[in-house]
Every structure is written in C-alpha cells, then in structure tokens.
Amino acid sequence: MMNWRVGVWTVAGLTCATWYGVEAAWMARRRGSGSRPLASERRSTLVLLGMGVLGEAGAVALAWRRPTVPLVGDRTTAALVALPAVWAGLAVRWWAVRTLGTHFRATIDVRDDQPVIRTGPYRYVRHPSYTGGLLAVAGAATVLNDVPAWLVLTGSTLAALLYRIHTEDTILIHHLGPDYTDYAATTPRLIPRVW
Template identity: 85%
Template sequence: MMDWRVGVWTAVGLTYATWSAAEATWMARRRGSGGKPLVSERRSTLIMVGAGVLGEVGAVALAWRAPTVPLAADRTRAAAAALPAVWAGLALRWWAVRTLGTHFRATIDIREDQPVVRTGPYRHVRHPSYTGGLLAVAGAAAVLNDAPAWLVLTGSTVAALLYRIHTEDAILIHHLGPDYTDYAATTPRLIPKVW
C-alpha cells in the first residue's frame, strides 16, 4: 500500500502539471482569435507575470531555509490541507474562462462584439478568474509551509491583481459604457458580497 505522503506529493505534482498545461492551452487558443481588438492593454499582464515570478522566487528563497513560522506540523500536512484550495481555485478559474468562451484573453482586449457577461460565476463577482487564481496561489503558497513565504507569494499576487482589476474596470467602463457601469455598481470585484 502506498504511503499517504507519496499520494499527497503525487497529487501536488499532478495539480501543478495540470495547472500549467491549462494556462498554456488557454493562452495559446486565444492568441490571435477573434480578429484585431479595438483596445488592447498589455502592461497589467506583464505586471501580473512579473509579480508572480518575483513572488515565487522570493517565497521559495524564504522557504528554502528552515521555516521560521510553519503553517502545519510538517510540509506534507500543509500540502494535504492546501490542495483543496488549489483545486477549488482552479475549478473557479476554469468555470470563468469557459463562461467567457471566445471573449477570454490573457490581456485586456476589447472587441467590437464585446458583451458584458453576467452568467456563470460572473453573477457573483466581476473577476471570478482572478478570484480563482488568487485562491489557487494562496493554496500553492501554503504548500511551502512557511508563513513569511506564504505572505510574499500571496501578497505579490494580491498587489498585481489590484492593479489589474483597477486597469480592467477603467477600460471596460470607458468602452462598454452604462451597461458595464450598471453591472459594476451591483456586482463585487473579487469576493462575493464583500469587495
């Protein structure tokens, strides 16, 4: 019989491989589809990628040494506890991407036929794919089993997402007008019934 620790680390490895493959597939499928955008903003995408890389490097560097403030009795227990959050975040992100369909982009692109999507997870928050991504990153950071490392990775993600949400909302309000303004007035940004 397989030791439960091996099962946890196998699940962690498969989760990260699946996550990476899904992200790469979504980006590749959407690149160049749907014609030329009316507006395309890429700076916030670069900031998100940069913050992610810096956060990961910083978190791993902190966790590489002996954890100063462990989150669980050992790293395997932290990973086992964190996996459901990662899976829930990935499922929410997948649901959001599927709901947007051909309107999903890695960059902020406005197309001529751009609707205000209010179905699926967009009934509850304006940016559910970011909510899912943040939940997955927070869970992934917990696998390191080090509170300072968790704060660095989760904090860098939150900072980048705040910039991205501010930028995206401003562009959508400007180009989609009252329809998006009305939607924004009644739908929280990231956390249902909170913000």
C-alpha cells in the same frame, strides 16, 4: 512521512501544468470574432508575470531558511491542505474561462462585439478568473508551510491582481459604457459579497 521538498515541487508542478494546460486548451479552441480590438493592454500581464516570478522566488527563499514559522502543522499536513485549495482555485478559473468562451483573452483586449458577461461565476464577482488564480496561489503557498513565505507569495499575487483589476475595470468602463458601469455597481470585484 513525505519529504516536504517533494511536496513543494509536486504541488507547484501540478498547479503550473494544470493552469497553463487549461488556459492553452481554451486559447487553442477559441475561434474569436474577426473584429479588431477597440482597446488592448499588455502591461498588466507583464506585471502579473513579473510579480509571480518575484513572489515565488521570495517565498521559496524564505521557506528554505531555518527556523521557519509553521502555517499549519507539519509539511505533510500543509501539502494535504494545499491541494484542495489549488484544485478549487483552478476549477473556478476554468469555469470563468469556459463562461467567457470566445471572449476570453490572456491580455486585456476589448472588442466591438464584446458583451458584458453576467452568467456563470460572473454572477458573483466581476473577475472570477482572478479569484480562482488567487485561491490556487494561496493554496500552493500553503505547501511551503511558512507564514512569511505564504504572505510573500500570496501578497505579491494579490498586489499584481489589484493592479490588473484596476486597469481592466478602467478600460471596460470606458469602452463598454453604462452596461459595464451598471454591472460593476452591483457586482463585487474579487470576493463575493465583500469586495
């Protein structure tokens, strides 16, 4: 039987290493255009990071208490359920970053040569990298195998993403105009065919 603490740290470590490794590789590879940003916003990035840290700390603290409220079977089963969700989420995020190519930025940064991307995962949702990130976090939270811990980690991530999506959509509508407004009117934000 797998020690659940080993499972927690293994999934968390693999998630973080892969997530940041893929993102760092794409940031290093992107050449970007020489154009200056029309709009740049960093507060929502800080909100994402802050809520991530608070959510992780709260979830781990809840999962260490006794008794826990199991999410799925035992902790070994939870780890086995978590890994496919984590890797699927990272794959969706990677697909989104790859589709954006040189237009990918870690912060909200609108440039004058920026088109509205409608290919790849952007055919299905406006913010697929956030969809992938949320799926990866929900998967990683599953390994804790505790309903309150899962709700805290997934909920804090979702709250931060909702703030980020609202901020990003507002900026993109303002700077990209009717092209983005038309895209937004026909493409869900985060979940295909739902919202």
